[in-house]
Every structure is written in C-alpha cells, then in structure tokens.
Amino acid sequence: MNMNSTPTEGPPADVTLHIAPVVVEISPSRFISTVGYNGTSPGPILRMKQGKAVTVDVINDTDANEFVHWHGLFVPSEVDGAEEEGTPAVPPQARRRFQFIPNPGGTRWYHSHAMAMGDLHRGSYTGQFGFLMIDSGADAGQYDQEVFLALRDWEPFYTDQNMDTDELTGVGPTPEKPAVLDTRPNGLEPTTLTYTVNDKMLGFADPIRVKQGSRVLVHLLNASAIENRFVSLPGHMFHVFALDGNPVPTPTDAETVMLGPGERVDAYIEMNHPGVWILGAIDDPTRNGGLGIVVEYENQHGQPQFLAPKQTFFDYTIFGRQGHQPEPDHTIDMAFEKIPSGSGRFNLYTVNGKPYPHDNEFLLQKGARYRLLFRNRTDDSHPLHLHRHSFELVNMNGTATSGIMKDTVIAPLYSRVTVDFVADQPGLTLFHCHIQHHMDFGFKALFKYS
Numbered sequence: 001m002n003m004n005s006t007p008t009e010g011p012p013a014d015v016t017l018h019i020a021p022v023v024v025e026i027s028p029s030r031f032i033s034t035v036g037y038n039g040t041s042p043g044p045i046l047r048m049k050q051g052k053a054v055t056v057d058v059i060n061d062t063d064a065n066e067f068v069h070w071h072g073l074f075v076p077s078e079v080d081g082a083e084e085e086g087t088p089a090v091p092p093q094a095r096r097r098f099q100f101i102p103n104p105g106g107t108r109w110y111h112s113h114a115m116a117m118g119d120l121h122r123g124s125y126t127g128q129f130g131f132l133m134i135d136s137g138a139d140a141g142q143y144d145q146e147v148f149l150a151l152r153d154w155e156p157f158y159t160d161q162n163m164d165t166d167e168l169t170g171v172g173p174t175p176e177k178p179a180v181l182d183t184r185p186n187g188l189e190p191t192t193l194t195y196t197v198n199d200k201m202l203g204f205a206d207p208i209r210v211k212q213g214s215r216v217l218v219h220l221l222n223a224s225a226i227e228n229r230f231v232s233l234p235g236h237m238f239h240v241f242a243l244d245g246n247p248v249p250t251p252t253d254a255e256t257v258m259l260g261p262g263e264r265v266d267a268y269i270e271m272n273h274p275g276v277w278i279l280g281a282i283d284d285p286t287r288n289g290g291l292g293i294v295v296e297y298e299n300q301h302g303q304p305q306f307l308a309p310k311q312t313f314f315d316y317t318i319f320g321r322q323g324h325q326p327e328p329d330h331t332i333d334m335a336f337e338k339i340p341s342g343s344g345r346f347n348l349y350t351v352n353g354k355p356y357p358h359d360n361e362f363l364l365q366k367g368a369r370y371r372l373l374f375r376n377r378t379d380d381s382h383p384l385h386l387h388r389h390s391f392e393l394v395n396m397n398g399t400a401t402s403g404i405m406k407d408t409v410i411a412p413l414y415s416r417v418t419v420d421f422v423a424d425q426p427g428l429t430l431f432h433c434h435i436q437h438h439m440d441f442g443f444k445a446l447f448k449y450s
C-alpha cells in the first residue's frame, strides 16, 4: 500500500483503524460484502480513558475518501470526522493520524461519515461502525455480565413504498402537522429486509447465556443508516440508566426501548424470568428478518420465545426531572420539511425552507445558551444529531423535562421538540438527521461560532 498522507514515524498510535473490504457471515452461507474496520464488522470495541489524550491512525485501504466520526465526543472540528466541518479526508490508499482528548465519559461510538448519496455501498450503509467506551472512572454498579448489542441492517435497496416503523413513534401529539398535507407522490427511500444484532441474524449468534438472579449490563446502539428501532425482551424490563451514554436523572424501567440511528441506551436487565427468550425488534417483519438475539437461562431448553410487549411507546421524559429550564439567551427555530420527488427520484429535505448548505443562518456566540426548536413538518420520525456538543431535552411535544443530556433525539412525525445547549465548543458544528439518505439529500445545517 502507498501511504502518501501522514506520519509513519514517531511513536505507534494508541489505536489503529484499518478501513478495508470485509465479508460478514450473518448466517451460515449468507455473506455480506462490505467495508469494515480491522477486518470485522462491527469494528473492535474501543476503550479510552476520559481526559487522557489518544492518537488514532486511520488507514484507508479503499478507493474512496473516508471519514471516521467520533459520535458524541467533544472534539475539535479538524478531528471530528465531518467534511462539512473541515476535517480532512483520509484519502484512498493513505493513512492519517488524529489526536484528541476523549470526553465526555460514557457509551460513544465511531462510524463512517462519508456521504453516500445514491450509492448504498458507502458511508453508514457499510460495516464501518463500532462501540467506543469512554471510562469516566465513575462506578458502573454491580453486574454479572456485560453485553454489547449493535442493531444493524444490510443489503439496502430503494423503494417508494412506506416501509418504516413511524407508526410506533408517532402516537403522540402532532402540533406541526400542516393544515393541508402535501399529497405529491413520494420518491425513493432506502429500506432493507435483512437485519442483525452485531454481525449475526437472529438464531445464528451464540445465545446470551444467563443465570437466574443475575444482572446483565446491556449497551444498545442503533447503527442503522436507515430506520428507528424498538426492541424488548419478553418478561423482562430494561432498567435504563443512561441515554446516549449520559446518566439520566431518573433511571426507570422500560419494557420496550426505542433507538433512532445514532442513539445508545445503557440498561440493566434483572434475569428473573427463566426460559429461552428473544431480545429483539417488537415488529414481526424486522425481528423475523434477523433483528434479535437469543437469551438462554441455564438449564432451559426449547424454541426461543417472543411475546409482544404491552408497552410500545417510548417516552424520553420519564427518565428526566420535572420542571422547566431557565430561558435561553437565544432561540433558533428549525423547521424540517420533505419535498416529495415522485416515482423513481429521491426526495429532498429542507431546514427552514432550504436544503443544505445555508448561508450563515446558524451563528453561535461562545458561552451563550441556545434553544433549538425542532418543528418536524414531515411524515417521518427523524433522529436529529448535533456534533461536538451535548444538548439537554427541554420539551417533547408539550411535556417539559430537564436533566436528560443527549446528542441525538428522535423528533416523531409532525412533532415539536425543544433542546438547549451551551455553545462552549468553538468550531464548525454539523447538525443533521442521522438517517443517511435524509442527511445526504438536504437534511443538515452547519453551526458557526461568530
């Protein structure tokens, strides 16, 4: 390989990520050809210490520019891994060294931030993703087992049929529903019929083997490029204690958890319901297509069972504190719309009436507290991600909350969602929908510090 970009001298890096073609065997004789990190997909679980500088060498053994994004970290624009922010690409057949200080602590992840546009073999459609655990030194509590579950899908294709699960997210109020709906015919959107947890379809991974009375620490990540997911484990509750890696004010049991692309949920599960169960998607087509993993108690046998949960709606605010936030210094209104493109073409997405790029519309003053008012005027539920900052959930469709710190939040269809953040990370900052197709076709905005 011709390494023409940067240092091959100096001390070895703490982490090396080698981007190259991989083959993932998702079930016997079913192989996915994609691109991954270090010969696998998911990539290795990276562990870093909060506040302790790391060097990362990224080696790009493909024929296209690549970007590794450090999702949920407060890192400079030059290393964040977004072209829009000015992070340099790792060119084809080249290597580049990055240095940063991991912060904040918690469950983060890393993934390709390359644009894909109409190419379903690029960016987050590929196998370039992995967990990044940043150790804050805080006590993680008592548990017997730790499992990492990345929710994925493969072999995406385009359709103009609505195949998503927005009916699950869209059961709340719809304050942003237009009086007159846009009835132009929908354009093409990626979808999929093939799912895995980590690298295996349901039934083909080793089961999670547990003992009655044990406590399992579960880290969930939605690494899909395409769709929000809902998962449950029959007869058990997820005791959710962190969202997007950040401890929540009110850890609470949930029968079903929802994750938009990019989101993480950390939870304990008390293993107190012996049997052989499926931890998996609550909608049958997705689970039967592979999105699940078997949980098997000691000395229990038989076919893995799934039972539909009673609770399907997932309400972020039950994990928050009651009460209102102080008024921010500035409020930025952001309205999201979809322009249906008609059969055989790609829909376009707009922020305040314009697809990306905007001209200096989103300016920040260092130190000021901003409120982002998300107005989702589309019939999709969008996972909205802000780079390089955490935001605090302030209001979900009229329900006030506080203390929930996130970097990605699902704005359900026709919803109004409010988040606050402090502009304390100077540098270009990308905001976008974490559904790759939406991002690529206009659904992003760049914040600039003035």
Ligand SMILES: [Cu+2]
Pocket: 380, 381, 382, 383, 433, 434, 435, 438, 439, 443
């Ligand atoms: Cu979206």
